[in-house]
Amino acid sequence: MITFKDVSKTYPDGTTAIQSINLEVQAGELLTLIGPSGCGKTTTMKIINRLIEPSEGTILIQNKDIRDYNIHELRWNIGYVLQEIALFPHMTIEENISIVPEMKRWKKKELSKRIDELMLMVGLEPEKHRKRKPSELSGGQQQRVGVLRALAADPDIILMDEPFSALDPISREQLQKDIISLHKEIKKTIVFVTHDIDEAMAMGDRVCLMQDGEIVQLDKPQELILNPANSFVEDFIGGRKSVWQTAVDVMIDQTQQNLFTTKEFADGVVPSKDTYAIKNSDHTFAFGVHNGDKVEMPVLEHNQTLREVMGTFEKVDYPLLPVVQHGKMIGTLSYKDMVLHLKKQIKTDNGVVRT
Numbered sequence: 001m002i003t004f005k006d007v008s009k010t011y012p013d014g015t016t017a018i019q020s021i022n023l024e025v026q027a028g029e030l031l032t033l034i035g036p037s038g039c040g041k042t043t044t045m046k047i048i049n050r051l052i053e054p055s056e057g058t059i060l061i062q063n064k065d066i067r068d069y070n071i072h073e074l075r076w077n078i079g080y081v082l083q084e085i086a087l088f089p090h091m092t093i094e095e096n097i098s099i100v101p102e103m104k105r106w107k108k109k110e111l112s113k114r115i116d117e118l119m120l121m122v123g124l125e126p127e128k129h130r131k132r133k134p135s136e137l138s139g140g141q142q143q144r145v146g147v148l149r150a151l152a153a154d155p156d157i158i159l160m161d162e163p164f165s166a167l168d169p170i171s172r173e174q175l176q177k178d179i180i181s182l183h184k185e186i187k188k189t190i191v192f193v194t195h196d197i198d199e200a201m202a203m204g205d206r207v208c209l210m211q212d213g214e215i216v217q218l219d220k221p222q223e224l225i226l227n228p229a230n231s232f233v234e235d236f237i238g239g240r241k242s243v244w245q246t247a248v249d250v251m252i253d254q255t256q257q258n259l260f261t262t263k264e265f266a267d268g269v270v271p272s273k274d275t276y277a278i279k280n281s282d283h284t285f286a287f288g289v290h291n292g293d294k295v296e297m298p299v300l301e302h303n304q305t306l307r308e309v310m311g312t313f314e315k316v317d318y319p320l321l322p323v324v325q326h327g328k329m330i331g332t333l334s335y336k337d338m339v340l341h342l343k344k345q346i347k348t349d350n351g352v353v354r355t
Helices: 041-048 071-076 093-103 108-121 139-151 169-186 197-203 221-226 231-237 253-258 262-266 306-313 335-345
Strands: 002-010 016-025 030-034 056-061 078-081 157-161 189-193 206-211 214-219 259-261 275-279 285-290 293-295 320-325 328-334 347-349 352-354
Touching: 002 041, 016 041, 016 214, 030 041, 030 169, 030 197, 041 056, 041 157, 041 189, 041 206, 071 078, 078 139, 093 108, 093 139, 108 139, 139 157, 139 169, 169 189, 169 197, 197 221, 206 221, 206 231, 214 221, 214 231, 221 231, 253 259, 253 275, 253 328, 259 262, 259 328, 262 275, 275 320, 275 328, 285 320, 306 320, 306 335, 328 335
Parallel strands: 030 189, 030 206, 078 157, 157 189, 259 275
Antiparallel strands: 002 016, 002 056, 206 214, 275 285, 285 293, 320 328, 347 352
16 A cells, blocks of 8 residues: 655755664554654655655555655645644535535535545534534544544545644543444544554554664564564563453463363353353353353454454453464453453562563
8 A cells, every 4th residue: 555665854954864674564554653753754754745755765565656646635635634633714514524525626515425424433423513613622522533534535544643742631532433343334544653562552454663663573563572682672572561462361260161062051051140150062162151141252362462452352241261372272261361361461560560
């Protein structure tokens, strides 16, 4: 989708922002760029829509050099969300969202429908908010409108430049969840710059960690944490390993206690209280039992991270879930197992608790 080939940027004063960047942003992925201040992450992003011109190298979008695009058409097809939000204060919400579609001469009826769809997508009631001015909205609501403005003309690519850093923690966390959910639904290619490592890990399909204008490691969040390329990556990530360990890492020795066969269930061997997993004769998962009743249960893969596992547990009321490897049952994992595991990871250093 977006390809960097030996891209460098050196300013007239001799400052090199990025050097020899080779990067492939895959279609439909959310790639987060992270690194210390001055590492080149924002420069890398701004080169995509030619807000910054590279000194050397080539950037391709859908195998076409970005210099071969009309610059206005290029930017119309790339949504851009800023940290400062930058809504026009004298315009209503619908007018702010309409800017690029109107430049592209969308029909009014089509545009009005699009505005309603987008606002509903992020929980803003169109009837209530369309005619309001930005000053009448909260910071989180304004940033949602900023995201909608970037999406309005249905671009293939969205660039997000530290869009949540000015928000309070609660608004920021909610918007992170909104963007993750939105990304799954609309499947746009998103390049997301952030200085927050937890945000980068939570949101990115892959994470690109940069240092001194170069890519140090480009990987899935789990791999970045569990298999850091060098000491810089390890130090930058910090003590986050526990929540990225896998389901099988956390399973305790007694995991088979909550696992029975379909024959044992038919013979009445399974206790009538508590929660259990039932497997078929070929060791595939059959169904769950909760307080004596057969129930459907989500199945955990052995290599799912603890963070992902926690997300699954939050959606159900069962204290344990089955774990499979290559389609075969290997045991169960309980919420209690995870709590005990995390407690073991906690270390106290001069009164500071770290996990």
